[in-house]
Amino acid sequence: MPIPQALEALSSLLGDRFTRSKPDLEAHGQSEAHFTPCPPDGVAYPETTQEVAKIVQICASERCPVVGYGAGTSLEAQAMATQGGIAVDFGRMNKVLEVNAEDMDVRVQPGVTREDLNTELRATGLFFPVDPGANASLGGMAATRASGTTAVRYGTMRDNVLGTQTVLADGRIIRTGTRARKSSAGYDLTGLLVGSEGTLGLMTELTLRLHGQPEAISAAICGFDTIRNAVECVMATIQMGIPMARIEFLDEDCVEAVNAQSTLNMPLQPHLMVEFHGSDSGVAEQAERFGEIAADFGGEGFKWSSRPEERNALWEARHRAYWSVLALRPGADGVVTDMCVPISRLADAVEETRADIAASTLRGPIIGHVGDGNFHALLLVEPGNRAEMDEALNLSGRMAERALAMGGTVTGEHGVGLGKRKYMRAEHGDGWDAMGQIKQALDPHNILNPGKLVPGN
Structure with missing residues (x-):
C-alpha cells in the first residue's frame, strides 16, 4: 500500500484533480478483458509535464506505485494498479x-x-x-x-x-x-x-x-469456402506485392456475430475485408488484381465500394466485432488473446487454432489482421464459471505455444501486461532478464507499473 504521506502531498499539489472517490477508483480499476478489477488508491489528473514530474517525484520519495492511464482500452491489464498506488490519468x-x-x-x-x-x-x-x-x-x-x-x-x-x-x-x-x-x-x-x-x-x-490522405480508396468483402483458402489468398496477394491498406479475416462465427449487429448480411462462411489506397488508376488496378487472385482461391460474393458511407459502415462493423462477439453469449466474459506468426505459417496457425477451439466446450470466434500474420480469438466464458475460465486460459496458452513453435510471437499487438507475462521467458530466454536489468537501471525502486512486462514483482 502507498504511504499516506504521498496521498496527502498529491492532494495538496492537485486539489480537486486528485481524487479518492469510490466511482473514480472503480472506473480506473477495470479492464476490457477478463481480469479481476484492481482499483488504485488515488487518481491524479495532471495538465502539464511539470505536474507529472512532481507526481512521480512525490511517489518516488514514498515508494508509491504509479500507473499511467489513457482511454483504458488495453486488453492485457496494462493499466490496472495490481499493487495499488496512483493512477495518472492523462485525459486532461x-x-x-x-x-x-x-x-x-x-x-x-x-x-x-x-x-x-x-x-x-x-x-x-x-x-x-x-x-x-x-x-x-x-x-x-x-x-x-x-x-x-x-x-x-x-x-x-x-x-x-x-x-x-x-x-x-x-x-x-x-x-x-x-x-x-x-x-x-x-x-x-x-x-x-x-x-x-x-x-x-x-x-x-x-x-x-x-x-x-489517399486520393482514392476502395474497399470490399468476399467469402471463401474454407479458412485455408481465405488465408492462402492473403499470402498470395502479399507475395505478389499488391500494396493493401487493410486486409482482415473473419471466420464464420465472427461473421455470424457481425451480421447480427450490422447490415452487412454476409454469408456464413470465412470472409476477407480488404481496402486499397492510392490514385484512382492505382486503386482500380490493385482491386482488379486482388479480385483475380481471390477467384483463384474460390473467393465469391464480392461487394466493392468507393463510397465513403459504405466503406465507413464496413469498417465500423469490423471495429465493433469485439462487442458483437460478446453479444453471441449475453453476459459472458471475454478471454481475448492474439498471436502473430510468419506469413507462410498463417494458414496452419489459424486452422490449428480453429480446430482446438472447436474441440472445446467454448465458442471462440477468430478475427485477424492477417496481412501481417496477426489474428485474435475471443473466448466466451460464463462469469464465475471456473471450469470454463480454466479451459479458456488453456486454449490461450496453447495458442501462445503454437505461435512460438512456428517462429512467431505470443502477442502481435495486445502487449504483455499481466496476461502474456508468463510466456516471456519462453519467447525471449535470457533476453527477458536483460529487459529486467534495463527496468532496474531506470526504475530501481520499481514504482512504475510494477508487476507488469518484466521479471520480478
Whole structure:
C-alpha cells in the first residue's frame, strides 16, 4: 500500500484533480478483458509535464506505485494498479500542440485520441494511420506499441513515433528522438519506450509521423469456402506485392456475430475485408488484381465500394466485432488473446487454432489482421464459471505455444501486461532478464507499473 504521506502531498499539489472517490477508483480499476478489477488508491489528473514530474517525484520519495492511464482500452491489464498506488490519468493532457504539415509530423499530448487527432488534421490533407479499432489514446497506443487494421501498409506505433517527452521514475524529464527521419546518434530511447507499457517512464508528449490522405480508396468483402483458402489468398496477394491498406479475416462465427449487429448480411462462411489506397488508376488496378487472385482461391460474393458511407459502415462493423462477439453469449466474459506468426505459417496457425477451439466446450470466434500474420480469438466464458475460465486460459496458452513453435510471437499487438507475462521467458530466454536489468537501471525502486512486462514483482 502507498504511504499516506504521498496521498496527502498529491492532494495538496492537485486539489480537486486528485481524487479518492469510490466511482473514480472503480472506473480506473477495470479492464476490457477478463481480469479481476484492481482499483488504485488515488487518481491524479495532471495538465502539464511539470505536474507529472512532481507526481512521480512525490511517489518516488514514498515508494508509491504509479500507473499511467489513457482511454483504458488495453486488453492485457496494462493499466490496472495490481499493487495499488496512483493512477495518472492523462485525459486532461489532450492537446494537439504543433502540426508541421510540410514535414508531415505532429506533436501531441498523450491524452489525444486517434480519432480526435484525425479530426484536427482534416484540413491539412494528412492523417495518422495507426488504427487499433478502439478510439484509444495516443499515449496508450505508444506505450503498448499498438497496431491494427492498417499496419500492413503503414506500420505500427513503432514505425510512427519519431520522439517523446518522458518523465522517468525519479521525476527527470527527458526528450527522446528528433523530428529528423533518421539518426545514428546513440541508443534508440524512443524505440525502448514505445512498447514499455509504462514500466520505464510516463510519456507526456509524442512526435508522430503523418501520411498523406489517399486520393482514392476502395474497399470490399468476399467469402471463401474454407479458412485455408481465405488465408492462402492473403499470402498470395502479399507475395505478389499488391500494396493493401487493410486486409482482415473473419471466420464464420465472427461473421455470424457481425451480421447480427450490422447490415452487412454476409454469408456464413470465412470472409476477407480488404481496402486499397492510392490514385484512382492505382486503386482500380490493385482491386482488379486482388479480385483475380481471390477467384483463384474460390473467393465469391464480392461487394466493392468507393463510397465513403459504405466503406465507413464496413469498417465500423469490423471495429465493433469485439462487442458483437460478446453479444453471441449475453453476459459472458471475454478471454481475448492474439498471436502473430510468419506469413507462410498463417494458414496452419489459424486452422490449428480453429480446430482446438472447436474441440472445446467454448465458442471462440477468430478475427485477424492477417496481412501481417496477426489474428485474435475471443473466448466466451460464463462469469464465475471456473471450469470454463480454466479451459479458456488453456486454449490461450496453447495458442501462445503454437505461435512460438512456428517462429512467431505470443502477442502481435495486445502487449504483455499481466496476461502474456508468463510466456516471456519462453519467447525471449535470457533476453527477458536483460529487459529486467534495463527496468532496474531506470526504475530501481520499481514504482512504475510494477508487476507488469518484466521479471520480478
